[in-house]
Amino acid sequence: MNAQFKKGVLELIVLESVRNKDMYGYELVQEVSKVIDVNEGTIYPLLKRLTNEKYFETYLRESTEGPPRKYYHLTAAGILYRDTLETEWDEFQTRVCRFLKERSL
Amino acid sequence: MNKERFLEKLTIRLQVLDEKEKQDILDEYALHIDMKVAEGLSEEEAIQDFGDFEELVADILEAYHVNPKFCTPSKVRKKEWKSLDMSKMKEEGKEACSKAGGFLKRSMKALQKHGKHAYTKIRGFFHQLKNKMKMMCHREQKEKLNDSQDSKRMKGFGQSCKRTFAGVMRGCWNAVCLLTAIVFFVLTAIIVLCFGVLLVWQIQGYPLAGVTLGCLGAILIFGTPAVRLLYFRKKRNQHSGLIFSGIFVFGILFVGLGTGIALKEYASFEYTGIHTIGNADMMMRGEATFESFPEGEEKYMLHCFADEIEVIEDASVPEKTVKYEIRYNQDYVDVMINDMSADGYVCIAPASKAGTGFYDFMRCKDEILKDFKHKRIGTYKTVGIEKVKCRVNPKTAEELYVEKSW
Numbered sequence: 001m002n003a004q005f006k007k008g009v010l011e012l013i014v015l016e017s018v019r020n021k022d023m024y025g026y027e028l029v030q031e032v033s034k035v036i037d038v039n040e041g042t043i044y045p046l047l048k049r050l051t052n053e054k055y056f057e058t059y060l061r062e063s064t065e066g067p068p069r070k071y072y073h074l075t076a077a078g079i080l081y082r083d084t085l086e087t088e089w090d091e092f093q094t095r096v097c098r099f100l101k102e103r104s105l
Numbered sequence: 106m107n108k109e110r111f112l113e114k115l116t117i118r119l120q121v122l123d124e125k126e127k128q129d130i131l132d133e134y135a136l137h138i139d140m141k142v143a144e145g146l147s148e149e150e151a152i153q154d155f156g157d158f159e160e161l162v163a164d165i166l167e168a169y170h171v172n173p174k175f176c177t178p179s180k181v182r183k184k185e186w187k188s189l190d191m192s193k194m195k196e197e198g199k200e201a202c203s204k205a206g207g208f209l210k211r212s213m214k215a216l217q218k219h220g221k222h223a224y225t226k227i228r229g230f231f232h233q234l235k236n237k238m239k240m241m242c243h244r245e246q247k248e249k250l251n252d253s254q255d256s257k258r259m260k261g262f263g264q265s266c267k268r269t270f271a272g273v274m275r276g277c278w279n280a281v282c283l284l285t286a287i288v289f290f291v292l293t294a295i296i297v298l299c300f301g302v303l304l305v306w307q308i309q310g311y312p313l314a315g316v317t318l319g320c321l322g323a324i325l326i327f328g329t330p331a332v333r334l335l336y337f338r339k340k341r342n343q344h345s346g347l348i349f350s351g352i353f354v355f356g357i358l359f360v361g362l363g364t365g366i367a368l369k370e371y372a373s374f375e376y377t378g379i380h381t382i383g384n385a386d387m388m389m390r391g392e393a394t395f396e397s398f399p400e401g402e403e404k405y406m407l408h409c410f411a412d413e414i415e416v417i418e419d420a421s422v423p424e425k426t427v428k429y430e431i432r433y434n435q436d437y438v439d440v441m442i443n444d445m446s447a448d449g450y451v452c453i454a455p456a457s458k459a460g461t462g463f464y465d466f467m468r469c470k471d472e473i474l475k476d477f478k479h480k481r482i483g484t485y486k487t488v489g490i491e492k493v494k495c496r497v498n499p500k501t502a503e504e505l506y507v508e509k510s511w
Contacts, residue, residue, distance in 0.1 A: 025133045039161075041164070042155075044130060045168035048169070055106065066139060
């Protein structure tokens with residue numbers, strides 16, 4: 001898939017992934033990788049940025065399999081931001097689809 | 106690249122970040138690699154999944170709003186060197202030595218070339234100088250020299266001297282320009298500072314519009330030559346000259362206007378006379394009974410350092426006795442009474458309290474600033490002993506001599 005496309009929707013996918021369930025970094029990377037093939041390293045900076053922008057809150061939870069894990073929780077601001085992104089995405093993809101259809105006729 | 110090396114490299118490249126933040130992100134990556142390894146991948150494979158290292162670093166730095174350009178490998182290479190493994194160090198060492206060798210080689214060539222040229226010039230100069238000296242010392246020999254050769258040599262010597270003189274003059278001129286520019290620059294900095302202070306006071310309502318405007322003019326007057334001498338001395342063109350001249354003229358204009366406004370402002374100040382600052386709200390009472398006149402005198406002496414003295418004749422006061430009331434400012438002074446009434450002498454004087462200089466200054470400052478703001482000016486003094494009221498028996502009143510000081 002085109003790298004620019006991936007970059008554009010990565011935020012939305014990450015926010016959506018955490019919407020219903022708090023996740024730790026690695027789990028989130030796995031979740032995102034199911035949707036798009038992305039360099040795993042690039043997701044952590046994105047998480048950090050979203051946390052700095054208060055869309056995520058983090059907390060540590062003990063794990064039986066190793067050191068404590070840092071979980072990401074979507075804040076109210078994060079939910080609003082996610083909704084905005086979804087609306088924009090819908091509009092964007094509708095317009096592009098319509099345009100492509102019109103051209104192909 | 107294994108996990109340890111990866112984290113080490115990442116640590117170096119993220120050194121611009123706060124220690125806690127850096128550790129936070131490193132922990133994330135360390136945990137990620139550990140989990141991949143637990144799934145059966147090697148450390149190298151796990152790290153490969155992160156993609157290009159430089160892009161990763163750039164992404165992390167961007168997440169912290171740090172421009173990745175300022176944390177390029179060259180900027181952190183010095184620290185990174187310490188953590189490189191031996192083989193890499195060897196390779197980079199070779200490369201660096203090769204570069205350094207190339208640089209030294211080129212430098213040596215350049216030095217050789219320019220050195221030779223300089224040496225030839227210097228030798229020629231001294232050779233000419235020597236000939237000149239010889240010519241001066243042995244005029245007879247000089248006459249025998251071929252006229253054409255002589256003139257040629259003299260011409261060369263003259264040009265050399267001219268070049269040397271021009272070089273010295275240029276150096277002196279540059280030094281003078283630099284010194285002048287530094288002086289102007291320092292002056293400008295001081296005036297800018299004053300301008301800032303005055304501007305604040307002007308906004309607070311003090312009548313300083315003229316002085317502030319004058320300051321602005323002075324900044325332009327001193328700042329223009331400083332900037333021109335420091336930065337534009339070698340970049341002269343018609344436009345820059347015109348601009349600088351224009352700014353300079355505006356500076357003079359502002360100083361003129363500022364002076365005019367200031368004179369107008371201060372000439373309209375109202376003089377409000379003497380202001381006594383502080384309250385004489387403390388009273389002290391006492392009495393002294395004189396026994397004999399001071400030596401060589403025919404009257405008892407009461408010496409008071411006070412703004413005002415009042416003597417009242419009162420029959421209820423015993424003869425040869427003085428009852429006094431002292432009104433004074435207890436914030437400013439203590440009253441010192443030197444009672445030598447047995448010898449016919451009493452002195453009442455203020456004793457300044459410690460720190461009253463500052464008290465004096467602050468009280469006067471408040472008053473002066475208040476008056477200045479309202480375009481008034483006066484004479485200010487702090488009250489110590491305001492008044493001494495003396496009661497004496499009318500029969501012996503003639504025998505008392507009251508002396509007032511200040």
